Amino acid sequence: MKLNIFTKTIIGMGALCAAAPVLALEAWSGQEGTGPYEVIYDSGVYTNAWWVGASDCPGNASGDEANNPWRFERDATAAEIAEYGNPTTCDTGGGTVTYPDYSSANAYNANDIVTYNGATWQTSTAQSAYGFTPGAANPWEMYAEVAQWSATTTYNKGDKVQKDGQEYEALFYTIGDDPSLEANQNPSGTNGRPWKPLGAVVTYTTDQLNNAPEFNSSTLYESGTLIRYNGENYVSQAKVQKVTPADTNPWKIYIDWSGTKAMVGTPSSAWPAHVYAPYVDYTLNSLPDLASLAKNQNVTHFTMAFVVAKDADTCLPTWGTAYNINDYTQYSKIKALREAGGDVMVSIGGANNSPLAAACTDVSQLQQHYYDIVENLNLNVLDFDIEGTWVADHDSINRRNEAVKAAQDQWKAEGRSVGIWYTLPILPTGLTDDGLYVLNDAKAKGVNLAGVNVMAMDYGSSICQSEGTEGQNIHGKCATSAIENLSSQLKQIFTDKSDDEINAMMGVTPMNGYNDVQGEVFYLSDANLVMDDAKDRDMGMIGMWSMMRDQPGVAGQVSPEHSGLTESQAPQYAFSEVFAPFTHSDETPAETEIKDVNVDKSTNNPELNWTQNTASIESGEYTVTLQHDGWNRDAVGEPYYFGQYGNDKVARVYVTDLGNGYSNVKLQMLTGEVTEGHVVQVKDANGTVVLTYQYTLEDVTTGSPSQIASSETSVKNGSLTYTINASTSMMIAYEYVNFYYDSTDAKGKTTTTLCGSWFQGMIKNFGKGCSTVMNPHQGYWSPSETISVNKLKAGDKVYAATADGSSESAKIFTVLDSITLTDEMLKASR
Known part of the structure; x- marks a missing residue:
């Protein structure tokens, strides 16, 4: 969800672009392969000059350049070291697990892991010596006379042809490329040309094919041996034993994915x-x-x-x-x-x-x-x-x-x-x-x-x-x-x-x-x-x-x-x-459901609260607008997310997931910034108003006894002065703070007298034998009322309270402080 607060307003790439590779820097961790790699080791940056093994350590390169392919390139920067790491010993090497190299002369158990041709392999079944080679096809290839190359035939990877007595294998899709031309030959498989030369074509006579020995699993066959198996002729492509032409290679690429998800x-x-x-x-x-x-x-x-x-x-x-x-x-x-x-x-x-x-x-x-x-x-x-x-x-x-x-x-x-x-x-x-x-x-x-x-x-x-x-x-x-x-x-x-x-x-x-x-x-x-x-x-x-x-x-x-x-x-x-x-989504925002709208006055700031279904908050975007008569400032464009607010000092929005499909949304206004009659509107992304609330005076009157630091009375020149020391936030708030005294006659009748009222910097006095003044005092605002002692007696009460106006008929909201007078308090004047 985004809550945008507008306050104080009136409403083909890769191959062609990377001919020369630019390497990605990383920490040395036993990299193995042709690369090229660029690694950090002991505060230096190294690159490999040729195929590098996991055991080749950059730290040993300078003393063994003939065998160690790592070459120092430059010093690593502090930023590079901070981002990628800086291994300093050949023993740790980033923790890479190494496996034994594959050897055709070795036998292997099921689930053994080896390295071969720069990759890691695992066998699913036990393998005898001279069995399958990791990644290779079955070592027995069915004999077939090699077809003559044709300029109009399409060839795919693995297809074999002959021309002029020489045999060639297609490395990838090709048509019309003459394999006998050196410009189309790719002996090492690295120059991008389509044909790999295989040497002179080998052919057999009918007698040789018919009289070839039957396959025997115990026999160790040399490469190029002709046999018969299930009525067909096969030629071994490598030294092989205990592998039939029908078997499949049990070696599969092994990748250790542990830890990748976390990375x-x-x-x-x-x-x-x-x-x-x-x-x-x-x-x-x-x-x-x-x-x-x-x-x-x-x-x-x-x-x-x-x-x-x-x-x-x-x-x-x-x-x-x-x-x-x-x-x-x-x-x-x-x-x-x-x-x-x-x-x-x-x-x-x-x-x-x-x-x-x-x-x-x-x-x-x-x-x-x-x-x-x-x-x-x-x-x-x-x-x-x-x-x-x-x-x-x-x-x-x-x-x-x-x-x-x-x-x-x-x-x-x-x-x-x-x-x-x-x-x-x-x-x-x-x-x-x-x-x-x-x-x-x-x-x-x-x-x-x-x-x-x-x-x-x-x-x-x-x-x-x-x-x-x-x-x-x-x-x-x-x-x-x-x-x-x-x-x-x-x-x-x-x-x-x-x-x-x-x-x-x-x-x-x-x-x-x-x-x-x-x-x-x-x-x-x-x-x-x-x-x-x-x-x-x-x-x-x-x-x-x-x-x-x-x-x-x-x-x-x-x-x-x-x-x-x-x-x-x-x-x-x-x-x-x-x-x-x-970038945008097709998702339809959930329908907005709002309930339990209320104003929380437990702090100095009036906070408008409502409960809203969490699904609408997570899928929608809402704009909160506060109408303030007479103000016209630029809108605040900072989006407000869960529990956060921007740089604006006027309002804050907090969203708390209640865990029951609903969330509490709180709009907090700073003291004095919201007044009676002002309106909050919440609109969804389509501009539809989903909430309207108009503040009452009681909503914005947030004064409480906790805002009164102290109070006292004093008697001088025949008058009693009652003083409260109130927080600055209460004094600037949009609220009426009235001063009263209650006197009780002999018959028990109590009379309430309003001496004066304080409202956002203005004092209003009413006379009638008393008055009200305001003075700053040691970090507080200190309003007071002064009353003739002749009007008072023990048991009478002086007090300050918030009310809905400054008239004698105003409704009192909250009594902020009160003192019941004693003879001791009054005796100085008597």
């Missing part, structure tokens, strides 16, 4: 139905403070990019291949964001590296990774960024859709809802055929998509050339055209959805500033056009590549850390200032 924190609310969630390149060193962006820029939701496979053949989720998915130091930023009321969506995929759906050939293992990522990172939403060559790779597309459907079935059985978004490249004319295949296959497999987000960037179309045309909205029009055509395409796929539902499942992600395609620039004016279109359609999402680029930089430069626009064109966070107001 990332828990979101405090559901993901908004309509959200601005800019992408954060989560492996950069220059990561922004997400919590500060939420508090200061109103950017509360982010899309963290990218989770990818460790490498093309390892089914292990990582952040950009460089950082562990389970214990990334930068999770502290997500936790702080969630504590500030924000949340994140994780994006799996991107243009660089291998998506999990490509590296994980086992759908069940892929599904488990998706489930574990959502479960342990406490996610409400998951994004899949499908671009580059992967948007045309049908094998990985099919596996992804099958795994997502399986994960959704598991969440449904658990009563959990997780939003799934697919992010795809687009042209001004709409999705490509590849993108449409992704969506049609998802629908065919039963995937329930929350939304389709499109990368409105890098079109490569002449009509989107916009450099030097700021204000003409060329790039913005390309984006809105893409969205219009996307809408038509989605209607043809999801025929059961209404126009509003189609709009709500669309997202658009421009690349702010200079795009990777030369000549394409997305200016602030384009952002305003896209924002207006998204609002008009009430779309589900606006993204941006990326949050770090939302700042000026070298003019015309494409960078992962700035937009390429100048300060005058787009100052820091200018794009987010345009897009941030887009």
Whole structure:
């Protein structure tokens, strides 16, 4: 709930932008892999020159540069040490658990854990020596004559061909790329080319195939051995024993998720139905403070990019291949964001590296990774960024859709809802055929998509050339055209959805500033056009590549850390200032129920209280207005949250949950600021008045005996003076403080005489043998009444009281102080 008090008034991203990786700094904790890593150790910052093992300690690097890959880069700053930590011994290393390296010559028991190729693995069954290798296919491959390569055939990962007597294996989707050409060969799997050379083609005669020995589990077979098994021929691809061609690999990737949930924190609310969630390149060193962006820029939701496979053949989720998915130091930023009321969506995929759906050939293992990522990172939403060559790779597309459907079935059985978004490249004319295949296959497999987000960037179309045309909205029009055509395409796929539902499942992600395609620039004016279109359609999402680029930089430069626009064109966070107001929810606020309205006068300040149903408070926004005749000051714009108040000194609002479906709401006015006849109005977010209360004089008369510090009488020159020492707050309050004396005659009749009245700085005397004056006295206000002693006798009473006016007929509210006179008090004059 927000209570706004208006008082004293009269009512595509990743791959193209990150060609040169910028590392995310973290404390050394036994990192292992190719990285590259940038770590803090003993007040220094180190980077690895080549593959680094968990046992390689930066502290030992200077004396063993030939074997230790860590290299000192610079001194760490105090701020970096405070944020990331500063391990100083090789023994602690952040507490990382290490496991023995896998050896094919060793036997293993069920549930043993090993490390292999930079990943951790666990076997579900006992393994003999020369059994399955972690992450590898069955070591027996069915023999088939290798097909000749054809320029018109589509090949996917794992397909094998021959040409000119040499054999080649496709590393990913390819068509028309001649494997015999060195320009298309990728021997190490690291240069982005599609074909891996395997050497000379091995062929067998019919006699050799028919007379091959039958498989024997006790035999130790060398690599390249031909056998027969169940009437088929197989060739061993490695040294193997006690593994049949029908067996499945028991080794699975092992991730220790213990502690991850605590590292990332828990979101405090559901993901908004309509959200601005800019992408954060989560492996950069220059990561922004997400919590500060939420508090200061109103950017509360982010899309963290990218989770990818460790490498093309390892089914292990990582952040950009460089950082562990389970214990990334930068999770502290997500936790702080969630504590500030924000949340994140994780994006799996991107243009660089291998998506999990490509590296994980086992759908069940892929599904488990998706489930574990959502479960342990406490996610409400998951994004899949499908671009580059992967948007045309049908094998990985099919596996992804099958795994997502399986994960959704598991969440449904658990009563959990997780939003799934697919992010795809687009042209001004709409999705490509590849993108449409992704969506049609998802629908065919039963995937329930929350939304389709499109990368409105890098079109490569002449009509989107916009450099030097700021204000003409060329790039913005390309984006809105893409969205219009996307809408038509989605209607043809999801025929059961209404126009509003189609709009709500669309997202658009421009690349702010200079795009990777030369000549394409997305200016602030384009952002305003896209924002207006998204609002008009009430779309589900606006993204941006990326949050770090939302700042000026070298003019015309494409960078992962700035937009390429100048300060005058787009100052820091200018794009987010345009897009941030887009975030909103479809939730209908609960109907407001208010009861038990009363004024509490137990303190010096009149407090208006009411009871309101908690559901309406949590889902709505309310404005409290106090009408003060004759005053006209600017409204106070500070929102008031539970138990808090802003800088204004006029009013405060407190909300206390009573735990029974209702909350107490207290409006506290400072002394003297609310007067008889003034009106409080409470309006909901629609401007509907849900409460009106008009103060009475009794409401605002808060004087009480506790405000009287002391009282006394004195006799001088034939007159008795009765004095009270009252707090300043009582004297300036909007209330009448009257002075009386009661005298009783011989027949017992009591007569009350009003001597005078005090009201906010003014004394009114009535004569009749008595008078009233006011004097400050030692930090108090000291009003007094003076009465001729001839009118008094023992047993008479002098007193001060609040009343509803200054006349003799005024109704007394509260007697503040009284003294019954004695002969001793009067004798000085007698």
